[in-house]
Amino acid sequence: MTAMIDLKNVSYRYPVSDDSVLKNISFSIEKGKFTAIIGNNGSGKTTLCNTIRGFVPHFYKGDLDGEVIIDQTKITDYQLGQLGEKVGYVFQNPFIQVSGVKDNVFEEVAYGLENLGIPVEEIKIRVEEVLKLVKIEYLRDKNPFELSGGQRQRVALASIIVMDPEILVIDEPTSQLDPIGTQQIFEIIRLMKERGKTIVLVEHKMDLIAEYADDLLVMHKGELVMQGPVREVFADPEFEKYQIQYPHVTEIALQLQQSGIPLSFLPIRDEELADALNRTEVAAHD
Amino acid sequence: MKQNILLQLHPMTKFYFTLFIFAVVLISPGYIFSFAIFPILILIAMLAGVAKEFLNIVIKALVTVLIFIFIMQMFFYPGENVLWEWGIFEIKQEGIKYGLLLTSRILAIGSAFILFFRMTEVRDFVKSLEDIGLPPMGAYVVLSTLQIIPEMRRQANTIMEAQKTRGVETEGSIFVRAKAFIPTLTPLILSSIAGTEERAITLESRAFSAPVKKTSLHQLSKSNMDRALPIVFALVVIGLIVWRFFL
Ligand SMILES: Nc1ncnc2c1ncn2[C@@H]1O[C@H](COP(=O)(O)OP(=O)(O)OP(=O)(O)O)[C@@H](O)[C@H]1O
Numbered sequence: 001m002t003a004m005i006d007l008k009n010v011s012y013r014y015p016v017s018d019d020s021v022l023k024n025i026s027f028s029i030e031k032g033k034f035t036a037i038i039g040n041n042g043s044g045k046t047t048l049c050n051t052i053r054g055f056v057p058h059f060y061k062g063d064l065d066g067e068v069i070i071d072q073t074k075i076t077d078y079q080l081g082q083l084g085e086k087v088g089y090v091f092q093n094p095f096i097q098v099s100g101v102k103d104n105v106f107e108e109v110a111y112g113l114e115n116l117g118i119p120v121e122e123i124k125i126r127v128e129e130v131l132k133l134v135k136i137e138y139l140r141d142k143n144p145f146e147l148s149g150g151q152r153q154r155v156a157l158a159s160i161i162v163m164d165p166e167i168l169v170i171d172e173p174t175s176q177l178d179p180i181g182t183q184q185i186f187e188i189i190r191l192m193k194e195r196g197k198t199i200v201l202v203e204h205k206m207d208l209i210a211e212y213a214d215d216l217l218v219m220h221k222g223e224l225v226m227q228g229p230v231r232e233v234f235a236d237p238e239f240e241k242y243q244i245q246y247p248h249v250t251e252i253a254l255q256l257q258q259s260g261i262p263l264s265f266l267p268i269r270d271e272e273l274a275d276a277l278n279r280t281e282v283a284a285h286d
Numbered sequence: 287m288k289q290n291i292l293l294q295l296h297p298m299t300k301f302y303f304t305l306f307i308f309a310v311v312l313i314s315p316g317y318i319f320s321f322a323i324f325p326i327l328i329l330i331a332m333l334a335g336v337a338k339e340f341l342n343i344v345i346k347a348l349v350t351v352l353i354f355i356f357i358m359q360m361f362f363y364p365g366e367n368v369l370w371e372w373g374i375f376e377i378k379q380e381g382i383k384y385g386l387l388l389t390s391r392i393l394a395i396g397s398a399f400i401l402f403f404r405m406t407e408v409r410d411f412v413k414s415l416e417d418i419g420l421p422p423m424g425a426y427v428v429l430s431t432l433q434i435i436p437e438m439r440r441q442a443n444t445i446m447e448a449q450k451t452r453g454v455e456t457e458g459s460i461f462v463r464a465k466a467f468i469p470t471l472t473p474l475i476l477s478s479i480a481g482t483e484e485r486a487i488t489l490e491s492r493a494f495s496a497p498v499k500k501t502s503l504h505q506l507s508k509s510n511m512d513r514a515l516p517i518v519f520a521l522v523v524i525g526l527i528v529w530r531f532f533l
């Protein structure tokens with residue numbers, strides 16, 4: 001498998017800060033994988049996203065050491081404009097992601113395609129499709145400045161996926177959404193994965209990460225402290241050290257284990273709990 | 287509303303018309319001709335269905351300025367033929383004549399521009415400028431400023447509301463309101479400065495600087511009228527110049 005995103009010993013310090021925000025980070029993400037970045041507030045997740053998207057160092061100056069390689073090419077060899085097509089980036093703050101020159105949601109979503117020089121007929125088709133996918137058709141004529149937080153978050157996501165980038169970097173896309181909205185966003189991300197996109201997602205909702213993501217990167221105070229398949233990372237006793245939430249069912253399972261109830265494996269999805277309990281019973285009967 | 291033939295003209299055609307009025311006024315001698323243009327503009331505004339807003343703005347923006355200019359010229363333009371005198375104040379015939387000339391021109395040109403902006407969406411005008419080579423960044427700056435003004439007004443209101451809940455007096459006399467408004471400026475300006483960096487990143491995430499030629503959902507079309515009118519304008523201007531300076 002080819003690496004789509006490859007970081008080698010990356011360290012970064014913002015221009016005005018004294019301390020490195022990213023410390024010697026190395027990892028590699030294969031094409032088509034869905035990787036979640038987790039970690040507590042201020043651990044450097046957003047900065048890492050900015051690095052993958054090339055805003056560090058093209059936009060945020062400061063000291064960047066090490067190598068960031070996107071699709072076999074060093075990030076410093078891309079022009080800023082070229083990366084726009086390759087890496088779609090949905091920001092953490094939905095309130096700033098409005099172009100400011102469009103007066104309805106339809107045109108807002110179309111804006112990126114206009115910039116990419118896509119023919120008008122095709123733009124219309126693609127925007128229609130994405131509005132439907134993200135379930136914001138009913139907002140099409142509304143002013144982008146007059147939307148609720150959750151609506152803006154959907155528009156922001158739509159505006160990026162309509163551009164059909166190979167890599168999607170999505171920073172906390174569900175912070176303003178209700179549980180159903182959150183679930184819908186994850187379904188959309190799953191669909192993107194099925195279309196072969198490489199996905200990097202920052203999220204705090206562990207239950208959904210356990211259900212959807214392939215791999216985990218755990219950030220702690222600027223360091224990448226753990227990485228690997230989701231199940232392995234949650235099962236690793238080291239994970240507890242970083243004070244990050246577990247999926248609910250894993251939390252329960254760990255407590256069961258502590259109170260002496262044996263489990264055949266550590267469940268990370270709700271439906272696995274019964275299985276984990278049952279199988280030990282079967283094992284006990286034998 | 288968009289059915290109106292005049293409103294449907296290409297923004298450039300309307301703009302050429304404004305320049306046309308400008309040229310005609312400067313070429314033509316005396317003030318009668320220039321004053322005669324104003325009723326014509328009113329007529330056009332009526333046909334375009336924007337007469338009310340047009341007159342409203344002309345009255346608000348131009349009339350006081352015109353009266354002021356006229357009075358200044360009347361008293362202070364150098365001349366011999368004194369018509370009326372009171373202490374150091376003298377009204378001179380030359381002053382009245384020059385005052386009329388100046389005001390007639392300002393009225394015609396000023397109201398032609400006002401009419402232009404009443405009949406043209408700024409968005410369309412910027413698009414037409416883009417079509418003839420205005421760089422996208424320039425177009426962006428104009429359009430985003432237009433969009434951001436109401437957004438800033440909303441923000442200012444939010445901040446005022448926030449202050450009200452903290453017990454700051456925000457209603458009452460102008461003085462009270464000003465006192466409440468001034469402290470909102472700092473957060474407002476700070477947030478819009480912080481906003482520019484974020485906006486630049488937002489634009490970048492939407493491929494603003496992609497190295498390709500942009501397309502646009504918003505297209506302007508030119509009708510036969512749009513092709514013919516500029517030629518008519520040009521011919522009339524040339525005719526006027528010939529008549530004025532060569533005959
Ligand atoms: N533009 C900036 N300039 C200077 N320092 C910054 C900047 N942005 C972030 N930082 C600092 O970098 C560190 C990491 O911030 P970052 O935004 O990457 O954290 P995060 O993991 O995304 O947090 P959260 O979960 O709150 O979104 C923080 O200590 C923060 O103060």
Ligand SMILES: [Mg+2]
Binds near residue numbers: 092171
């Ligand atoms: Mg963040």
